[in-house]
Amino acid sequence: MIIKSRIPVSYLFNELKIPLLYVCLIASISGLLPFFFQSFLSDIPISIATTLGIAISILLSYMMNQSYERWWEARKIWGEIVNDSRTLVIQLKMYLNANTANIEALSYRQIAWNHCLGRHLRKTRSIEDLQKWFSEEEYKDIKEKGNIPLAILSLQSSTIAKLYHNNELDKFSQIQIEETIARLTASMGKCERIKNTIFPPIYRYGLHSSIYLFVIFLSLSVAFKLQHFALEFSILVIVSIVFFFLEKAAFRMQDPFENIPTDTPVTFIAEKIESDILEMLGKENNASPQTSSRQFYVL
Known part of the structure; x- marks a missing residue:
């Protein structure tokens, strides 16, 4: 997840270098074609490029809105996870005897659950x-499970049930804690729904092809021919790169759990939850969240 407002030029270049290369190639070829097909090219109106530009703008607007909604929904879900993780520890400290070791055991599992959920969504099971x-x-039991976060929540619920049967929790306290665990389970399901629902690829392929068609017709239209090839080349590159940048941004945001710089910062959030829980337990926290100003993004 990008956490700095100033994005390095090298990052933008790496994202756009392939489209930039193709646009430069198209611009160079279009500059040479008039020497061989002058009569044919003089009949290409700029209205074709204008119509394509309008269509691309509409598609880009739709794709950006849908991608941002997916990204923002993922971020809101993890905001709920932060709140419920803190609530769980507060409830444990409120309802259980302060001297019981179960508070620490349940809290530590919640710390692990946040880290495991992020890795589960990114398909990194370590x-x-x-x-x-x-x-x-x-640990021996959990590491063999296919869905480790779900196994941890199941273990949490089983422990709460045992505490109730051992009369260490009353019925009201058990219900309150179980409701918090249920909300955590629901948040995990929401994240998995976003992860497993593929954004229709036809939008990206159609939009990507349309931008190249726009560049081609714009470069060949007679109204776009200027006195200086360098000026024509520069304008074509600038206009097309704006479209490609927005298209790339929409494509990156549509998958918020893909372990790329633009995804939801699940590791950073999990580390912040870890820090908060350890602080509530009065434990020393040696693993501070990754907030170094030298870092461009946090995965």
Whole structure:
């Protein structure tokens, strides 16, 4: 996730270098064609490029809106996860005996759950570095599961049920904590829905092709021919790169859990939750969130 307002030029260049190369090639070819097909090119009106430009603008607007809605929904869901994770620890401290070890065990599992959920969404299953948050028996059981975040929530719910049966929780307290766990489960399901719902690729392919057609017809239209080829070349590149930049931005935002710089900063959020929970437990936090100003993005 990009966390700085100033985006390096190198990042933008890497994103747009392929379209930029093709646009430069098209501009160069269009500058040579009049020497061989002058009579044919003089009949191409600029209205074709204008119509394509309007159509591209409409498609870009639609794609940007839909992509941003997916990205923003993902961010709101993780905002709910932050609130529910804090609420869970507060409820544990409120309803359980302060001296019980179950508060720490349940809180540590919640820390691990946040990290595991982010990795589950990004399809990076490594949890070896999270072993410290579990007992040895719990870790052996959980690491074999196909859906590790769901296994952790199931373990949390089972522990709450045992505490109730052992009379360490009353019925009201059990219901309140179970409701919080249910909200966490619902948030996980919402994230999985976004992850598993593919944005229709036809929009991107159609839009991408339309931009190249726009560049071709604009470069060949007689009304676009200027006195200086360098000026014509520069204008063509600038106009087309604006379209390609917006198209690329929409494409990157439509998948907020793909482990790329523009996705939801699930690792950063999980580390912030970890810091908050350890602080509520009165524990020393040695793993501070990645907020270094030298970093361009946090995954």
